[in-house]
Amino acid sequence: MPQLICIDPAEQAINVTFELGETILQATHRAGVDGIIAECGGGCSCATCQVILNADWDETLDAPSAQEADMLSFAIDPTPYSRLACQVELNEKHDGLRLLVAKRQY
Amino acid sequence: MKIGIVGAGQAACTLIAELIRGQFDGNILVFNRESRSPYQRPPLSKSWLKNPTDTQSIRLLPEPIETHSSVQWIQEHVQAIEPDNGAILTNTRHTVDHIVLATGTRAKRLTIDGLPSDKSHVIRTVDDAVRLNHKLSDALNIAILGAGFLAFELASSLDHPERTIRVLARGNRALPQISAKAAERLVDQSPASVYVGIRIDRYDEESAVLVTNHGPIPADLVIMAVGAEPNTELAKACDLGSHEGIPTDSFMQTNHPLVSAIGEVSLHDQPHLGESARIESISEANDTAITLAKRLLGQPEPFSATPWFWSDQGDLKLQIAGLCARSDEESCLLDTETERVVIRHRGDQITAVEAINAAKEFMAARRLFEEDGISLKATLEQGSLFRLLQSSRS
Numbered sequence: 001m002p003q004l005i006c007i008d009p010a011e012q013a014i015n016v017t018f019e020l021g022e023t024i025l026q027a028t029h030r031a032g033v034d035g036i037i038a039e040c041g042g043g044c045s046c047a048t049c050q051v052i053l054n055a056d057w058d059e060t061l062d063a064p065s066a067q068e069a070d071m072l073s074f075a076i077d078p079t080p081y082s083r084l085a086c087q088v089e090l091n092e093k094h095d096g097l098r099l100l101v102a103k104r105q106y
Numbered sequence: 107m108k109i110g111i112v113g114a115g116q117a118a119c120t121l122i123a124e125l126i127r128g129q130f131d132g133n134i135l136v137f138n139r140e141s142r143s144p145y146q147r148p149p150l151s152k153s154w155l156k157n158p159t160d161t162q163s164i165r166l167l168p169e170p171i172e173t174h175s176s177v178q179w180i181q182e183h184v185q186a187i188e189p190d191n192g193a194i195l196t197n198t199r200h201t202v203d204h205i206v207l208a209t210g211t212r213a214k215r216l217t218i219d220g221l222p223s224d225k226s227h228v229i230r231t232v233d234d235a236v237r238l239n240h241k242l243s244d245a246l247n248i249a250i251l252g253a254g255f256l257a258f259e260l261a262s263s264l265d266h267p268e269r270t271i272r273v274l275a276r277g278n279r280a281l282p283q284i285s286a287k288a289a290e291r292l293v294d295q296s297p298a299s300v301y302v303g304i305r306i307d308r309y310d311e312e313s314a315v316l317v318t319n320h321g322p323i324p325a326d327l328v329i330m331a332v333g334a335e336p337n338t339e340l341a342k343a344c345d346l347g348s349h350e351g352i353p354t355d356s357f358m359q360t361n362h363p364l365v366s367a368i369g370e371v372s373l374h375d376q377p378h379l380g381e382s383a384r385i386e387s388i389s390e391a392n393d394t395a396i397t398l399a400k401r402l403l404g405q406p407e408p409f410s411a412t413p414w415f416w417s418d419q420g421d422l423k424l425q426i427a428g429l430c431a432r433s434d435e436e437s438c439l440l441d442t443e444t445e446r447v448v449i450r451h452r453g454d455q456i457t458a459v460e461a462i463n464a465a466k467e468f469m470a471a472r473r474l475f476e477e478d479g480i481s482l483k484a485t486l487e488q489g490s491l492f493r494l495l496q497s498s499r500s
């Protein structure tokens with residue numbers, strides 16, 4: 001199965017396997033990655049599921065929707081590479097990519 | 107310490123996760139009468155309903171927490187509790203040091219003469235969603251009773267070119283929980299036709315219609331989305347609750363020192379409203395669970411959260427910060443082709459912000475509520491809660 005490498009807030013690297021079409025949140029949640037709170041369970045309504053991608057993700061993703069971008073602007077210290085884990089769908093191009101879980105979600 | 111939690115829904119699971127993350131030194135018994143891993147309810151009425159076999163994607167707890175060594179899952183219905191003895195009774199008797207009632211609510215059902223049970227549906231559990239899905243293929247006419255968020259979410263999720271969906275309201279308007287102006291936008295964009303002031307007399311199976319005061323209304327399927335009632339039987343039997351809910355203090359403790367109640371069954375002082383209320387929402391389930399977790403972990407802090415809520419209806423996302431009385435005044439702050447923001451207020455004091463496709467206004471309102479009250483006058487002067495927040499921070 002394809003995998004992501006997730007660095008949690010304690011800077012531990014965790015290999016997270018994923019299924020094509022599921023979201024980052026679904027994959028990291030199953031694996032129990034620390035630090036993603038996701039109060040609204042994927043409803044794009046809480047901004048407590050911030051993850052920080054890197055340049056390797058460029059070209060593999062569409063830009064965030066207006067709703068996601070608006071919610072992201074209220075996440076804690078968002079960066080240009082921040083996304084909401086519940087809004088990013090994973091595909092085969094994401095196998096082996098890395099992401100950072102935000103240090104704080106609120 | 108051994109804690110027994112009755113129910114395994116949103117509130118129970120948040121409590122479990124918070125206790126484990128907080129290094130709780132004890133054991134947790136969880137009584138779950140549904141025969142599946144705990145799951146999220148909000149997706150049941152949203153786009154997930156189109157494929158209700160995918161229970162993996164709505165799992166509530168991460169696997170490491172669900173399988174944590176301090177948690178023991180008991181898949182049984184709790185028949186009674188004995189607070190003085192710390193006893194929880196299923197077919198066996200379990201004793202614990204503290205009992206947590208997290209029993210949630212159940213869907214109300216109306217009795218309609220002549221309506222066969224296979225045509226009568228509610229949506230509260232995964233089983234309900236699966237059952238409904240099985241009956242959908244030849245349902246050309248669907249009648250949804252009730253005109254709240256659930257009814258309109260279902261209408262969007264069940265939308266299909268060959269299907270006619272009718273929302274039948276008893277009252278004189280749809281979505282009475284929110285302002286008329288916000289409701290209007292949701293109703294306009296809904297695939298459902300909305301009928302108000304409907305009284306149902308009976309169901310005529312031969313012609314597959316509901317017989318009503320507005321004449322016959324075609325219905326191959328009837329979905330009842332007419333609200334929920336709290337599961338308070340266990341509490342009532344030991345004088346800890348009524349049909350209105352289970353009263354608690356601001357630390358989620360009931361009138362008995364060994365029993366707490368959390369989630370949408372609990373009835374407690376809501377600082378935002380300035381009165382006691384029972385609220386049905388994810389934020390209430392989470393915030394009451396977090397309050398109780400702090401107490402059980404020895405760092406008590408009273409409940410102080412501001413309620414918030416969301417509802418997805420097709421392409422529209424309604425987000426509400428705060429909570430208001432139905433009688434609170436309404437002023438429209440923003441109205442464009444895609445967005446609409448309505449402020450609810452009592453005089454100058456804003457009680458709730460209803461934002462449609464306007465996440466920034468919703469989040470700004472949440473932040474402003476956390477900091478202090480929000481003044482209507484100041485908001486209208488800025489023309490936006492987002493700008494008001496920025497100006498308050500600069």
Ligand SMILES: Cc1cc2nc3c(=O)[nH]c(=O)nc-3n(C[C@H](O)[C@H](O)[C@H](O)COP(=O)(O)OP(=O)(O)OC[C@H]3O[C@@H](n4cnc5c(N)ncnc54)[C@H](O)[C@@H]3O)c2cc1C
Pocket residue numbers: 112113114115116117118137138139140146147148149150151182183184185208209210211229230231256337340368369370371385386387388389391414415416417418
């Ligand atoms: C279809 C649907 C859509 C929703 N959408 C939204 C939304 O978009 N946004 C939002 O904020 N909220 C939404 N809600 C509301 C939200 O899901 C609830 O407020 C929340 O689940 C309440 O959590 P709870 O833990 O208090 O109760 P529940 O999640 O109902 O959990 C209670 C559990 O206790 C169990 N139980 C009860 N009695 C016993 C007993 N005697 N023995 C053993 N077990 C028992 C029940 O079976 C149940 O599993 C929605 C609800 C539904 C049904």
Ligand code: FES
Pocket residue numbers: 025037038039040041042043044045046047048049071084085086087
């Ligand atoms: S889980 Fe709430 S915004 Fe992603």
